[in-house]
Amino acid sequence: MERLGDALLLLVLLTDLALLVTDRLSGSIRLVALQGVLLGLAPLTLAHGASLHLAAIVAGTIAIKAVVLPRILLWAIREAEVRHERQPSIGHLPSLLLGLAVTGIAFLVAARLPALPGNSLPLLIPVALSTLMIGFLLLTSRRKALSQVLGYLVLENGIYLFGLTLADRLPLLVEMGVLLDVFVGALIMGLVVFQIQRELETLDSRELSQLTD
């Protein structure tokens, strides 16, 4: 199971990097959905046996992160008729290089952290940290409000990965609550994205710069 787990984590890292060089918004959304599936499967490779608790986490994560949220976001871009992330503030190559640099830093930092109890996957912490930082990178370097929602989801995924080591120690209620909050948060952000499109005829969040001192 360990090797399978590390393979899953490597795929997560690859989706992170692919997101950095994807222009089409629908493509980015599908990558985030794929990441949701991978994240949903990850608890299986860490678990110490089957349980109802585990099944609920896997089903809940895949349903929300891989099915419901991507559908809502795809609906939002279809209604708003936007396809491309035009003119990202930084180009593909610099963006990818930055992503690789961040990944390198994540691996270095992870090597210096104290060992995580209950974790049998050596890649878990570095991939969690890289995903978190690449999410932040997407959030800050993209202009479209929708890309920023995706950045937030990727950042949240990084934190989720870290939480995997605690999966069977936390009460189910709390885990479901966290999932629900992320879901409603992304839903409301999707609605705001829709409003931004209606109000400004663009999804460029830089247009939102009237409030200054």
Add this chain to the structure above:
Amino acid sequence: MLLPALVLVPLLGALAAYLDRSTARRSLWIVVCAVLHFGLVALAWCLRPAPAGPGWLAFDPLGGLVLTLTSVVFLAVALYSVGYQRHERLRGGRAYASCLLAFLAAATVITLTRHFGLLWVAMEATTLATAPLIYDPADRRSLEAVWKYLVVCSVGIAVALLGIFFLATAQIAGGAATGRPLLLEDLLAAGPLLHPAWLRGSFVFVLIGFGTKMGLAPMHTWLPDAHGEAPSPISALLSGALLNLAFLAILRELAVLRAAGQGDFAGPLLVGFGLFSVAVAAAFLFGQGNYKRMLAYSSVEHMGILAVGAGLAGVATYGALLHVLSASLAKALLFLVAGNVWQATGTKRTREVTGLARRLPVSAALLVAGFLAISGSPPFGPFLSEFTLLTGAVRSGATGTVVALLTLQALIFISMGSAVLGMVLGRPAAGTTPAPRESLWLVAPPAALLALVLLLGVWLPEGLRQALAAAAVGIGGTAP
């Protein structure tokens, strides 16, 4: 049953208000739930109910104080909203009432919960419940404000979740003797058994994460926009209740660090963020041209003062807890009055508002009194709480911090004072329509808050003093 009822009353009220089609009855739902909630809180102080669930909900002095404050501010906002909606139809309609009550339910969970995971879930729920309220004007400016609020606060709270995972890891790395994961009692009992490196990392992330929600600089960027653009009753609720809930979450984590002997690590961080917040507030208050943004930056200032007080421990922590109550009540009062000014003048620009003393005499008087209170002038509550905090700080040997705080506050006093005087004095701008008679709904709630602020300054009831002392001791402070 009392503790679940405190959460269920507003939650069911939110559902009922959503199903109700009549605007007038929805206002009634809000007021009824607010009154019931307040009654239940009072009952909880008398009965001191036993913990409910598997130790997940409990009533302690620290949470109880913040819960009471939230309930009082909510009641004032609920009554004020009745009058506010007569002049300015809030667009949100059904969503407005439901989101307000859902916020109250989530806030109650934050103050009662003993589980850090549940605390996080409820904290994010408050962000989501208040977002539609901020967008209520439904114009481009409020759209920008709500977008910043959602993105900045959601990312902040996500960082806090990482901190909470670190906390659980510190517990697991400390061995089985540290008890059930993320339960406050077990964490406090485990104390030094917790793994120090994970615990320190946890505090940093929780401080940055919930500090974003609390409005500590430099993570405060959403705050002036959201407070400036939201309808005034919502601004009052954000400043008077929401920011304190985030502060409470940081205090819970601080208690764990102090119990684990890591207080020397946490203290300077809090003091640093606090002083920086006060400095940023002073810089942006200088020549601030929008009176609602002025009040928002004043909230950043007071959150900074709270962080300093909590970081210094000793009597300063007791002062900070008293300041939570007095400054929040004063700030809620000021935002409600700002709503009256906005409704009468239709502008948020400080320069365009003149002659309030003639146009809105009662609101003008409340504005001046509120300003004197929030700037720490006697005989109001914030004077007493800041005085306690600063003398406590001097006794802890933090004289430099005290000097810096006093200097910055003198600057803030001048900036805000000149703005308030300009608004109150002078002649009403030419061509303004005579203001309607000030409705009782719009002046009674802020006047009641002012009475409370004054009361806190001149007479501290013995029961309240004991509760404050117990709460301060619980987070590593001392009673004076």
